Structure formats: C-alpha cells, structure tokens
Amino acid sequence: MKISFDLDETLFVNPAEVPIEPELKFPYNMIYKDKLRKGAVELLKEINSSDTELWIYTTSNRSVKYIRNIFKHYGIRIDSIVNAERHEKEAARGRAGFPSKCPSVYRIDLHVDDEKSVYENGIANGFRVYRITNDDAEWTDNIRRELERIKRNYNK
Numbered sequence: 464m465k466i467s468f469d470l471d472e473t474l475f476v477n478p479a480e481v482p483i484e485p486e487l488k489f490p491y492n493m494i495y496k497d498k499l500r501k502g503a504v505e506l507l508k509e510i511n512s513s514d515t516e517l518w519i520y521t522t523s524n525r526s527v528k529y530i531r532n533i534f535k536h537y538g539i540r541i542d543s544i545v546n547a548e549r550h551e552k553e554a555a556r557g558r559a560g561f562p563s564k565c566p567s568v569y570r571i572d573l574h575v576d577d578e579k580s581v582y583e584n585g586i587a588n589g590f591r592v593y594r595i596t597n598d599d600a601e602w603t604d605n606i607r608r609e610l611e612r613i614k615r616n617y618n619k
Contacts, residue, residue, distance in 0.1 A: 466510060467518035467566055469576040473595055476500045481597050487536050495533040502603040507539045516542040520574060522563050523547060566590045572613050575606060
C-alpha cells in the first residue's frame with residue numbers, strides 16, 4: 464500500500480495559520496526553513512513502521528535531495544518523491560489539461576492534499592484524496608482511519 468502527501472499547505476505550513484512541530488535544531492533550522500504541520504512527525508513515523516510506503520507528491524520544484532533530507536532530520540524515511548519535474552516527465556508527459564497530480568499513475572492508494580482542485584481531480588479521475596484544511600484538528604486520526612478502511616477493502 465502507498466500513501467502520498469503534498470508539501471505546501473499540507474505538510475509544510477505557515478506557522479501563523481497552523482500549529483507546527485518544533486523546528487529542527489541549529490544548524491539544520493537555518494538550512495531547512497519549511498515548518499511541518501503539528502502531528503506530521505508522529506503520523507509519518509507510524510507510516511514508516513507499517514507496511515505502507517510513504518511518498519511525497521508535490522508540484523513544487525524542490526529537489527529530491529532537499530525533500531528527502533528535511534524529513535531525514537525529523538527521523539522520517541521517504542520511500543519515493545514525485546516533484547514537478549518527475550510529474551511532468553513521467554505522468555503528464557506534455558499532455559495539455561493533465562491533472563497537476565495523478566497519484567494513480569504511481570499506484571498510490573491515498574493522496575493527502577490541501578487543494579480543492581486535486582480533490583476534484585481525484586473524483587473525476589478515480590483516485591483517492593483526503594483533503595486537509597487549516598482547521599482540521601483531527602487530520603492525523605482521519606488519515607489513520609482512511610488507511611485502515613482502504614486496507615480492509617484490500618483484504619476482502
């Protein structure tokens with residue numbers, strides 16, 4: 464099973480709008496300026512210790528190295544990363560009107576994103592999206608429940 468997370472406004476958030484995890488210790492806090500949504504570290508480590516692959520699927524142009532390393536400093540292993548460059552090369556392949564994200568191309572079972580358009584594309588194109596909002600205090604429990612529901616459906 465695979466789960467992917469968007470970065471901007473999903474895992475990486477504005478601390479003026481959303482509670483955040485404690486920042487990395489010096490000097491890493493000077494290198495990695497992005498702030499993680501509160502609850503992300505515990506949830507992502509749980510996913511790491513399960514039989515579920517943890518992916519990042521983002522439209523940002525951050526490098527794979529940057530993404531992998533910021534999470535490594537929080538003790539989180541990322542199994543695979545789809546950034547804007549990889550998405551364009553492997554999924555969109557220059558097709559006009561192709562969704563900004565298409566997790567089904569990578570056989571991702573659940574994608575977590577803040578964008579309404581990604582959620583709507585999921586409905587239209589048949590992939591599962593959990594849409595997170597800034598006021599979603601139960602987001603980690605909701606994702607855990609959704610993962611369990613998907614696993615139960617696989618085992619039927």
